[in-house]
Amino acid sequence: MPRSLAVHSLDQFLFGRAPHPVRCGHGLVIGAGSVVPEINFTLPTIDVNADSWAEVCRQYGQMMDTVLARAVHLSVPALLVEFETVPPMTHNPDWGFEITGILAERCLRAHEKHGIAVALRVTPNDTREFNRPPLLRRGEHWEQMLRFFEGAGKAGADLLAIESTGGKEVCDDALVNADLRQVVFALGVLGARDMRFLWEHIVSRCRAGGVVPSGDTACGFANTAMTLADKGMIPKVFAAMVRVISVPRSLVAYEAGAIGPSKDCAYEGPYMKAIAGVPISMEGRTASCAHFSPLGNIAQAVCDCWSNESVANVRLLSGYAPEVSMEQLAYDCRLTNTALADSDAGARTLRDWLAVSDAVHDPQAYVLRPDVVLEIAGDLMEADTPYERTRRAARKTWSVLRDAAADGTLRLDSRETRWLERLGPAADALPDSESELFESILSELPEGSFLPAEYGL
Amino acid sequence: MPRSLAVHSLDQFLFGRAPHPVRCGHGLVIGAGSVVPEINFTLPTIDVNADSWAEVCRQYGQMMDTVLARAVHLSVPALLVEFETVPPMTHNPDWGFEITGILAERCLRAHEKHGIAVALRVTPNDTREFNRPPLLRRGEHWEQMLRFFEGAGKAGADLLAIESTGGKEVCDDALVNADLRQVVFALGVLGARDMRFLWEHIVSRCRAGGVVPSGDTACGFANTAMTLADKGMIPKVFAAMVRVISVPRSLVAYEAGAIGPSKDCAYEGPYMKAIAGVPISMEGRTASCAHFSPLGNIAQAVCDCWSNESVANVRLLSGYAPEVSMEQLAYDCRLTNTALADSDAGARTLRDWLAVSDAVHDPQAYVLRPDVVLEIAGDLMEADTPYERTRRAARKTWSVLRDAAADGTLRLDSRETRWLERLGPAADALPDSESELFESILSELPEGSFLPAEYGL
Amino acid sequence: MNQNIPEKWKSLYDAVLEGNAAAATAAVDAAIEANESPQTLVDEYMIPAMDDVGEKFEQNEYFVPELLISARAMKAALTKIQPLLTASGSQPKGRVALGTVKGDLHDIGKNLVAAMLEGGGFEVIDLGVDVDPDKFIDTARASKVDIIAMSALLTTTMPSMKTTIEALKAAGVRDGLKIMIGGAPITQEFADEIGADAYGDNASTAVSIARSLVAS
Amino acid sequence: MNQNIPEKWKSLYDAVLEGNAAAATAAVDAAIEANESPQTLVDEYMIPAMDDVGEKFEQNEYFVPELLISARAMKAALTKIQPLLTASGSQPKGRVALGTVKGDLHDIGKNLVAAMLEGGGFEVIDLGVDVDPDKFIDTARASKVDIIAMSALLTTTMPSMKTTIEALKAAGVRDGLKIMIGGAPITQEFADEIGADAYGDNASTAVSIARSLVAS
């Protein structure tokens, strides 16, 4: 495992350019010199079942049509389309494949007629958590997920991704209790172990099916923390630490053979790009239709795809919400790509403005500052195992935040400062070894909170 | 009337900085060194009447609460709020005043509690067109509008604006027929004359009531053209000419004493800023919830306020649509203001990227390029009367577009090129004098299309 | 494009397609002189010409101004032919009463739909803007109206469409006619919800929608 | 903040406010020993303490973890008191059955609401996630439930709320209880549309909503 980072210097850490670009779909290359919009959309309020199925198909067809029309209208040269299924479409892969086909066929037609470079990323659900506690390596849900991974390429997917959830059954409670130790265990032990298992399966199926194994996200962990912090429920400094704590876990996908782009909602993406060199998808201000965030601008600083996360097909004054997102993404990408076309120095200037404009306001933004990413990433890659990296992530992030708060490059209110002071000792107290943590957590969690065997424990 | 421009050089033509800043509301200064978000919102589908009035009030209160909470959450330092009434609130000014009061009270409270600089701009409807043909200087509708202008300040408005429509009764048909002569007549003769009458009334009422007479927009003319062009109904080159043709008409408001900021949907704003030195509000990619446009980035190039135009209070995944807009505007303004804080040279770099990224794609964007604005504005200000300036606007814009298409700085498809060729002779054939145009138009329009006396003709 | 326009009066087809009103009326005169059936002229030359104009618009060859010029040529020719059609007992494609609903002043979309419908052979009664439900009812009663077409551009005037449909029902005239609606904030879902028979998302589809409504 | 907590057992109030479970149970023991009425302890010390915790959260002084620590202290004290209350014939504030609806796996909001309700003196039956309508019905039948609380976080599982309410009606148990709903995509309009009795937009308002529902 390489200890050095794939991105060697801050000067080379830019939006639109990744050390290892990804080629996919109809003429699309990601990370090769321009930022590509990634458009996502989902159903409005509707029950997905056999009775509503015709309407569901119509909705997806209509969303894809309007989005492609707008992209062509605005001369968007390249586009990544994400289809994130809803659970009934993973439970029943044939449903997921039917929608995949509807979207893929329209992408192909748009490519042939208008020359737009376009690829379809398909993201089935991690339905394993329908069992409580989750069955991660067996059972009906896992079998159907495998069927989905195997059949997606034939159905028309160019890339496959997932928002995997191993460890979430422990993390949810840990988050609302701001319990650092349990979060470290959930991500650095459980999450990392499940990622290894899951992604080896995904990568082998993708290779067999000619599909790009793209990436994963700590959405169910770190974005949950971000949303809770946004609502004033948990401290932002804690949410910022959770973000970096998720890095070693998400990195496992790329060690297992995923090649990017990372999932849009994986705000740990800049760390993936710095460490593994994969192109990353990010979402910011143009994703506020899906969720608010303190990362509206800084998320764009080193992105390779720029996404709206997801928007339901509701009507706005101008048109349907997915079209609106498409237009916003198109303009945002015009700006980054104009700066890139200007000069490397120009792109760095824009990158730094995007970063500086957010970083001082929120610790969750601060830990995404490109220079901070390189500093922390370098530190955690000094260790070799996911747990050791996770422990380093917690400690290093804490000290970086403390220093930033002290020198005023990060502004914190008194409630946040109080919590920052509490979290240092908690990080220091993390045990040296994974097994030590495992033993102590086992005794403090209620019986049946999670199934150790599902993690090979 | 000064022939020189208020903005003397391209270097001084920047976002966030206007020759004559405007002070208003609770600590707000516009055009004095930073870009201020302007948030707008409107009712979802609802019939506004006595029965629904309580719900209407609740909706406005809720929209204002959520928007202010989000602005405070994101540490937005300064905010302009626009309340654009719906016609029943102008027909019945007391209704408009009640909503004004609901919003103003919340703005004051947010200012006192959180220190946010904030002002409320109120925009009653131009209901004079409820008569067909419109009665512009008399009648019930005009009387109620006057009542609105007089009472708005007491109700809580800090600024007053309007989207006036004099001449629209001729312009609508002229647009769908792409009839340049009739558009020039509608804007350069009818529109300009009505603006003079209307704005002298507004300015005197505002001065008496301690309200800022802010600005107007050629929305009903040039934005209608833009929307028709976006739908492929009329040529973009024609819509671009209509935009510049609207400049002398909109300028009349500032000659009559309006001091800005111009209305957000007035894409002729950069011309107002260049000529009259007033701060301007603009809307672009963050207004795609309200309407699509080819001006998503370039609209921001020299803006002083940055707006979402308007969004109905519908629920999205993250929250209500007005909150979503608020967050997007906050981030966009963080970026421009970071560049301004960096250096003048930095701000110019960002300005030029915003402009360049759109200008080549669409003639409507091209005519908003800051250098093009100064060139055309200088030319039309060689003339002294609105009509003569309008005629110059048509001719000069045409030649600028022709040159840009010829040297490739503007890309046009063959259908557009065909129409550009047609429009040159039409511009050249515009008569020397207003009266000559009036006589010939009178004979070609159906009797009763408009009432000359309402324009002092 | 219609490939098989008979050579005989192709000059009429061409005149409408090119938007040459003078040539269109001249062609009609010549054909009537030669005892051609007025219904044949309409069905085999003029309407196909307007269909092709619509097709050129859909294919991004024509803009609306070009389409309106053709519609005016069509109208000029129809004005000549209408008395003969009436005399021979044939009916127009259908009669449409249209207007922008109460409280709403938006003209353009409604006017375009009117022009397209006339070009498509419909008789159009334009009620204007800010149209009271009673005016729709009175019109439906006084003239034999096949379709009522309503437009709204504001979220706050959309409910007027519902009010109007309910008023038509209450007046007992709803069943005898079809209702089509359109305008920027309108959706198919809204049309279903308020019980309209059809929704059109742009003026150029109005003709085919109206045709299918009168056929059904 | 409640200013007028009687000095007598203020240590109980303080222990709940500070989230000190050991101190809270110790204070309960001492008070019972001194023959204080259990209902008085709940009404005059413990619930006011939780109300003040909620207030501190609303005022951005506390985060949820702090609020949960207090809720746990409250629960520990209640566990001591509950048998005495039952023996004296007094009732809990009310019984709430709650769950995330069929097809939806989101836990956090539901768990927070459960914790807040318990802290507010309610008895809570947590049915978990992906809860079938039948499970709600069975619970309503088996236990005397005052309120059913449902959560959904997906636009595609919101319809399950409607289905569940209809199933409760069909089973004849709807009338005897109140229904409150919440979750990110839920709105008051949606609650009205499907016939829920109340909607809460965050966990911290759940207690006051539940109180007003059982009072009504």
Ligand SMILES: [Zn+2]
């Ligand atoms: Zn996600």
Ligand SMILES: [Zn+2]
């Ligand atoms: Zn996503």
Ligand SMILES: [Zn+2]
């Ligand atoms: Zn406007």
